[in-house]
Amino acid sequence: MSYLSVSDAQTLLQSRVFTLPAEAIPLRQALGRTLAAPVLAGTDVPPFARAAMDGYAVRADECPGTFTVVGQVRAGTVWPTPLEKGQAVRILTGAPVPVGATAVVEQERVIRQDNTVQIERAIRPGWNIMEKGHEYRQGQPLFEAGHHLDALSIGQLAAVGVATVSVRQRPRILVATSGDELVAPGAPLGPGQVYDTNGPLFEALLTHWGAMVDRAVIPDDSDQVAQFFHDPKLQHYSLVLTTGGASVGDYDFIPQIFARDFERLFWRLDMHPGKAVAAAQIGTTVAIALSGNPGAALIGFYLLVLPALAQLLGRPFPLTAVEGVLTTPYPKPTRETRFLKVRLLPTDQGFYAMTPLEDQSSDAIRSFREADGLAVIPHGAPPQPAGTRLSGWLLPTGP
Numbered sequence: 240m241s242y243l244s245v246s247d248a249q250t251l252l253q254s255r256v257f258t259l260p261a262e263a264i265p266l267r268q269a270l271g272r273t274l275a276a277p278v279l280a281g282t283d284v285p286p287f288a289r290a291a292m293d294g295y296a297v298r299a300d301e302c303p304g305t306f307t308v309v310g311q312v313r314a315g316t317v318w319p320t321p322l323e324k325g326q327a328v329r330i331l332t333g334a335p336v337p338v339g340a341t342a343v344v345e346q347e348r349v350i351r352q353d354n355t356v357q358i359e360r361a362i363r364p365g366w367n368i369m370e371k372g373h374e375y376r377q378g379q380p381l382f383e384a385g386h387h388l389d390a391l392s393i394g395q396l397a398a399v400g401v402a403t404v405s406v407r408q409r410p411r412i413l414v415a416t417s418g419d420e421l422v423a424p425g426a427p428l429g430p431g432q433v434y435d436t437n438g439p440l441f442e443a444l445l446t447h448w449g450a451m452v453d454r455a456v457i458p459d460d461s462d463q464v465a466q467f468f469h470d471p472k473l474q475h476y477s478l479v480l481t482t483g484g485a486s487v488g489d490y491d492f493i494p495q496i497f498a499r500d501f502e503r504l505f506w507r508l509d510m511h512p513g514k515a516v517a518a519a520q521i522g523t524t525v526a527i528a529l530s531g532n533p534g535a536a537l538i539g540f541y542l543l544v545l546p547a548l549a550q551l552l553g554r555p556f557p558l559t560a561v562e563g564v565l566t567t568p569y570p571k572p573t574r575e576t577r578f579l580k581v582r583l584l585p586t587d588q589g590f591y592a593m594t595p596l597e598d599q600s601s602d603a604i605r606s607f608r609e610a611d612g613l614a615v616i617p618h619g620a621p622p623q624p625a626g627t628r629l630s631g632w633l634l635p636t637g638p
């Protein structure tokens with residue numbers, strides 16, 4: 240039986256999730272948000288040529304020489320008249336360079352006596368002057384639509400005078416875990432019970448990537464699973480993400496309910512780990528039911544959820560394709576396309592050396608900490624000797 244490919248599933252999901260509307264918000268609230276429109280510099284930065292040092296503004300072509308100090312200019316003020324031959328203006332860091340001055344000689348390099356300064360050496364034009372517009376030119380594009388506003392972006396936007404930004408509304412996402420064996424961290428574990436990893440993990444990941452997350456728990460009961468997906472509250476969410484109950488076990492109700500009551504988009508993908516995954520259109524929202532195994536669900540998160548989230552935010556596709564060569568053999572044959580956690584080292588031949596991590600188990604998440612990417616072994620492939628050329632994806636660490 241051949242399952243839908245990951246790229247077909249991505250395309251299908253992209254056709255069902257829509258980029259959210261824009262809203263205007265104050266710059267101070269914009270950290271972590273995504274620009275909905277390009278931003279151009281509204282002014283030159285700096286807006287005028289300014290002194291980089293405390294010293295004296297002079298004409299460089301008059302150095303060495305002795306100058307009459309005719310006054311002082313400090314940051315926030317402007318020297319009113321063009322500098323004449325033989326004149327120097329006492330200037331402080333950040334002050335506009337007087338018209339006619341071509342250098343600022345720092346005070347450590349001059350001899351000041353009463354109202355004269357003596358400069359004993361030749362000075363290059365432009366010395367200690369920060370040129371107007373050297374960082375940004377007015378009208379220059381600063382950021383594209385889809386740009387993630389990190390702390391540096393906030394500083395850059397402030398520097399060009401932006402007070403309000405147009406950003407995408409934050410996607411609301413519901414993360415629901417299923418599995419009666421799950422216990423919230425903090426409570427003691429009973430026999431056969433495990434701590435809920437997926438709820439906290441996906442809440443944190445989605446928040447990190449810019450979503451507003453609510454959490455829910457779905458009991459392992461067919462009627463209650465159906466009730467969960469029929470709840471009108473689901474329509475408040477751009478995406479509904481569930482984990483567990485997505486396979487073929489006696490308590491795996493989700494794929495059947497997707498097919499029975501909604502439009503099931505897919506069930507099971509040509510993807511290991513994470514084959515046990517389903518998706519459905521539920522009214523205006525899209526539900527993605529990931530595997531219960533945290534490591535498998537995490538593969539589904541990177542390959543399916545993150546691209547859908549990027550689309551909601553109007554951001555570029557979040558995964559970067561890479562090429563590499565296995566440094567060690569991979570000993571098992573591959574049935575469904577295998578996404579192997581690898582460490583990546585660039586080589587000077589333009590591809591990566593790909594070293595598979597030891598723990599590839601679908602219940603484990605710890606190895607993601609050491610993984611830089613996923614190598615892709617095609618379905619039906621035999622064991623892979625060292626030196627095999629594979630394509631893969633970089634695992635993005637943040638928005």
Ligand SMILES: Nc1nc2c(c(=O)[nH]1)N[C@H]1C(S)=C(S)[C@@H](COP(=O)(O)OP(=O)(O)OC[C@H]3O[C@@H](n4cnc5c(N)ncnc54)[C@H](O)[C@@H]3O)O[C@H]1N2
Pocket residue numbers: 416417418420421433434435436437438482483484485486487488491513514515529530531532533535601
């Ligand atoms: N006969 C078959 N059995 C299984 C198949 C199959 O094709 N045929 N697929 C296997 C694969 S692959 C996976 S992956 C799992 C997926 O199963 P489910 O998505 O139905 O998930 P559960 O059975 O509910 O849970 C699996 C595993 O994960 C633990 N779990 C669940 N939720 C959490 C959570 N929030 N935090 C931590 N751990 C969680 C759960 O206790 C189970 O150990 O099915 C295979 N079976």
Ligand code: MOO
Pocket residue numbers: 510511512513514515516530532535601
């Ligand atoms: O969904 Mo299962 O690992 O294919 O790990």
